[in-house]
Amino acid sequence: MIPYALECMAFQLVFLAIYDFWLKRETFFQWNRVYLIGSYLLSLILPWVKIEAFRTEVPTAFQGYPEFLWNLDNAALTVTGDKGSTFGIPWELVLLFGGMILTTAFFVYKLFQIHKLKRLGEVHYFNEFTRVILPNSRAAFSFFKSIFLGDKVVEREHETIIKHELVHIRQRHSYDLVFFELMRILGWFNPLVYVYQNKVSELHEFIADAQVAKMNKNEQYKLLLSQVFQTQSFSFINQFFKESLIKKRIVMLQKSKSKQIWKLKYLLIAPIILGMLFYTSCENERKDGIQETIAVADIQNLTETEEKKVFSRLVDLAEGFRDWELHVEDGTSTIHFSRPENGESYISDPEGNPIKAKMRIETELADMDFDFFGDTSTTTSEYDLDGVFRFREVDQVPIFSGCESEPDKRACFNSKLQRHISKHFNYPKEAVEKGIEGRVNAMFTIDEDGKVVHIKTKGPDKLLENEVERIIGRIPDMVPGRHDGNDVNVMYSIPITFKLQ
Incomplete structure (x- = not known):
């Protein structure tokens, strides 16, 4: 949302600069009216427009990387518990909607003031308009x-x-001003909306003056304008007497009509718009295709500085870019982070806070030895690898109950396992009371009979480890995995993040 708003404001600034330095001195008032309203609308639309001919192709990289053993559908599973009845709303939303509510209230108040003036005045009805005579007023x-x-x-x-x-x-003309009044409500934080409204209001007066001056004596009309009258402080009414505008109106009345050839100035808009389209369409290279690499000494044992650098950059990329890739490598292993396609996959930082990202891993280490950003005290010696196959290695993965007829058994396994964990999850009461959160890495084997055995867990507290072990232990028997035509033991691992809300 913030990048979109900034792009809109940048485009509006360019359009206003063109108007001020190139167009506003001309007497093509109707053309300028169309320009101001049209350019404002274009500034709202252009950030969304992508022209394929302008796009810079970013090659699709890292396809076909092996799925990391404990990575469920490229994302850690986060389970949450309720730590109280507190209800939190991001401060950005509070600020945005708070401003919108205030500006809406002010708009309604101004409408009420006009209604009040009409109710107190003496009303006369005519074919084209209604005249309201206001008591004790020179408005x-x-x-x-x-x-x-x-x-x-x-x-x-x-x-x-x-x-x-x-x-x-x-x-x-009132429709123009009310339109910008509504834009002031939606974009109350954007000062350029107010500039646009003032410039359009100014043009309205020039248009009306030009029309009336044709029918009335020019000098007499200027004399009428030069008088000082009472004005109303409404931003969306067309005021006849507005002191700040009187001088400009008189100057414009004295100005000679611009030559028709100067309408060619409006052709300048075309290359500007093309440039903006090129800018938005090539964002795939500039923003959507950003790729960065962070080299570390040992991914398994990051220093505090390295860990802070990696996760702070991950947060920046996940929140500020539409598409991105971050590679963390140490010579033997590489972790590839990127934007999740469905926007709903998450990984967790060391404190268990979710980050909107997916992760792919290339490593020369055994999967069970690879504990990303965690305690590496679990080694292969604690887990019998003899006769055990990794989940991604077998010809046919174990078939979870309900996945028998599914064409993609791996995807179904992951989906069913996630549902099982969510269904049977129960945040330990004592852990809630103590405010214990964090990630628990779980590892287990589906043996040749389809039973879940050898459950191992590692996490920040025994309470969370026991809960994960209980949930994994309730997984129903499956059709065992097969490799080279034989039933085999299959090892699987998944990180589960406990998060209090």
């Missing part, structure tokens, strides 16, 4: 089809003012 403005005039405005000036306001009504 003059319009809102949609209503023209508000103070009773202290000289009556001979009414006709000229009404002609001016009718231009606003006929050209539906």
